[in-house]
Amino acid sequence: MASMFQKASTFLGGGNEDTKKQDEEGESLTTVLETAEDRSTLTILISDVTELMRNRVLDAFDPKETGAEEDQIAALNNDGDEQTSIEKSVDNERRDEMQKILEKQKADLAKREKEVSEEKMVWLKTSALEFFDDWRDSVFIRVGEVVNSRKTAKDQSKQAKPELTDSNDKPTLEGIETEEQEDSISDALLKLYPPVETGLRKLAKEKRMLILHSMLLLLLSLEHYNAHSRTLLLYLTTSLGLSATVLSEDEKKVARGLLTAAEKMSADEETKKRAEGNATARKWKMGVAGVAGAALIGITGGLAAPLLASGLGTVLGGIGLGATATAGYLGALAGSGVLVGGLFGAYGAKMTSKAMEQYTRDVEDFAFVPILKPGENESDARRLRIAIGISGWLDDKDDVVKPWKCVGPFQETFALRFELEALMNLGNALTTLVTSAAWSYAKSEIIKRTVFAALTAGLWPLGLLKARRIIDNPWSVANQRAQKAGEVLADALINKAQGERPVTLIGYSLGAKVIYVCLQQLAERKAFGLIENVVLLGAPTPCNSADWRRIRSVVAGRVVNAYSTNDYILAFLYRSSSIQFGVAGLNPVLNVKGVENIDVSDLVKGHTLYRHATAPILKRIGFEDIDLQEIDREERRLAEQEKEEEEKREAAKNSAKQLDVGGEQGVNDEEVHKMEQEVEQKNKSS
Known part of the structure; x- marks a missing residue:
């Protein structure tokens, strides 16, 4: 001794x-x-x-912590109501307006105090x-x-x-x-x-x-x-x-x-x-x-x-x-x-569909697909941290993996593949819709009112409402599958499929929905210490503070919400959902300290652009580990995609005018039928 x-x-x-x-x-x-x-x-x-x-x-969990001041300003600027602009009021009106704002702030604080004092929230904090x-x-x-x-x-x-x-x-x-x-x-x-x-x-x-x-x-x-x-x-x-x-x-x-x-x-x-x-x-x-x-x-x-x-x-x-x-x-x-x-995890780099069978009772297709760098094998790719990227729709099967090649070499990167068929169908429907004459006319009408006015008042052009049957069903199906996939992902993480390593989750569109559901499940099950960072892009989810407090509680590092006020497609897709709590992909999440809200309206002029905007957004937020070469490629592809979509819309619009299809309403039943056939053909070829 x-x-x-x-x-x-x-x-x-x-x-x-x-x-x-x-x-x-x-x-x-x-x-x-x-x-x-x-x-x-x-x-x-x-x-x-x-x-x-x-x-x-x-x-x-502090009701007095309201997050970044610029987020509050952005929310006011985005509501489309010019009467809230204090600068445009005369002195008396300014005082009245200030009084209203103070009363609203007091009411909001009381609401937040009630929110954090609820039994479930107190239990989560404890x-x-x-x-x-x-x-x-x-x-x-x-x-x-x-x-x-x-x-x-x-x-x-x-x-x-x-x-x-x-x-x-x-x-x-x-x-x-x-x-x-x-x-x-x-x-x-x-x-x-x-x-x-x-x-x-x-x-x-x-x-x-x-x-x-x-x-x-x-x-x-x-x-x-x-x-x-x-x-x-x-x-x-x-x-x-x-x-x-x-x-x-x-x-x-x-x-x-x-x-x-x-x-x-x-x-x-x-x-x-x-x-x-x-x-x-x-x-x-x-x-x-x-x-x-x-x-x-x-x-x-x-x-x-x-x-x-x-x-x-x-x-x-x-x-x-x-x-x-x-x-x-x-x-x-x-x-x-x-x-x-x-x-490093019992499954390690072999977290494939076979290894994940025990988690996939509710989801037909669910697998972690390793993303390897050129010349790298699975053994060389092992790291002390992992990143999981989740695509929200697919133009082709390679889109499961491609958007996440921009994650750099210091994390072991996986793509989450789930419900391939549903995401392919959604991608085909989105592509058809956003390049149609219907959308070209609708977008010009929506811009006159702002996306938020259209969302809250239901001011959608008749032609676009006729075309809703092209997109509503594939969106509804994929949305429901994303909910299930989020629950399965939470189960896999809790059961240490990734080992005892910190996880970063990144997703766009319904991929962000998967992450949102996963984090809610982790909070419900008191699963702390698993998630290092989350980045949600164009999330079709509510942005009420209670849900995001739960998210903040299970993430040790960064919580990033990237939104675009130009995302009219997301507003249209979300129109039938409950919108009283707002939409995270359209506006900032307010009143939760530690949530980073990033306005990417200049990069994302439409929901389908998130696929190639993901890498540039990660660069903008100072993401810790990115591949600069991949980002350069994605930036070029983003510009090309935006140009291609605009050219297709113009071509469709000109074609509709020549055929006198729909006129200023943008589309009639004949054009809708044509679009449905196009989507069906794409689905078959997929």
Whole structure:
């Protein structure tokens, strides 16, 4: 037992071992953080960051937090009622108008207060905080075991007083390489994860990178890498003055190292070593529980031997962290191929329809399709994070995958394929409608009134109403299937089909509907820590604050709602739904702190353009991981698609005039029949 104490003390910098051995083993946190004050500074930084994260959870349930002011202004500008413009009123009218606005604000606040006090919302808030606090406690304990005592770490966590860096002196983030997109990513990162003031920022870049690397390994030693852990690392990244690229490169390297090492262990060896490791762990915990750093189990015992023998220390120690420290920080994960496999998911890159059969009782077609980069195989594509892209309709079967090739190399990317036939039928109907004479006439009439007036008052041209039977049925069928697919997706994520890794969900049109339903289900089932980011584009969903509070509660990172006030097709498709809560794809989501509303009206002149606008929108929002070459291609294709649709509409309109079909009503029964035949032919060929 004495030797165990000596080894633990030596690792923490308190022993008398010669420096030669230390040099061979490489750096550790305690050689970088040389004094107790330095180690305390790291613990305090983590305490401050997690306090900010906890406040973000609370903000989502605060009725006084109304989100961004520009969203409120945008909502007023988009309602089509010129009488709400205070600037156009004279003094007396201005006072009256201001009084009305104040009364409305008071009524809205009372409504929000009632909303957040409802039993289900209180239960959701309590559950979200309990999950977060349990995760935070596990982080404090783990960090305290390595850089401090558990008691010191806990004491410091209770004294968290985060102080953000001075916003007047814009911080800079040091990256591995400079790219065109990195500046916009850094801007988004600094806004969403503002750096906390810390003395560690003064350290050399190499030392700051090693601290971040060590924290990644420590969080992985919790035997999961949930969305809160990833958010914590993003805050640490900005606070240490590093770019997102540094963290992403490190995640990529660690994923490859873990999988390479784990693949070399046989099942028999794994079973034996895990048994030995459990015994070693029990002895350590019983014998040295009161010593600082005592829970660095497996540093010298058999626990870490298999992965160390496979070269894990060499693979993961490339930036200077020693093999012994690497194994110690990873804990049980360093000695268990089973745990590594669980981290990356039982299905891994083979999350195909066969593997997903247990989740697909309600949906005929449901599968995760891996999206590989050129020259990449499934093994090389493994990452510590995953992104799932969901298309909302299909022009051809390749559209399941194509829109999501723009996601960059630092995430393991999948496309969700669901109900292929229904989405193909919808795509054919949409294409026929938006390139028809009916739509050309209808659009000119709608523009005179604004999309919101048309939506709320039902002011749709007669010709377009005649053509509704072309689109209504395929939309209704696909919409219902999207609801079911969202429920199935939630079930798959809860059952860890993706492993213990943070998930980013991106979808347009009914793909966004799938995500919306999935997140509502996750909130209902108290499934926190699974989702890192969500990006919903042109979502055919309500935008009432209660639903979006639930969404905010189960997403640790970004919640982005991209909308277009030019999306007349979405307004038409949504006309028969309940519109009292608004439509997320047409206007901003109000009164929920933490929801980013992005107006993309300049990019998206119509609903069908979201297919090629997805990549440019991700670029605009500073999405952390994108492929610039793919974005360039999609931007060109977006311009081409917009031009093609306009030319087809003009041709159809001219044809209708020459044949005297429909006149200014845009379409008659003969033209509708022709359009129906066109859709039917497209469906057959699909």
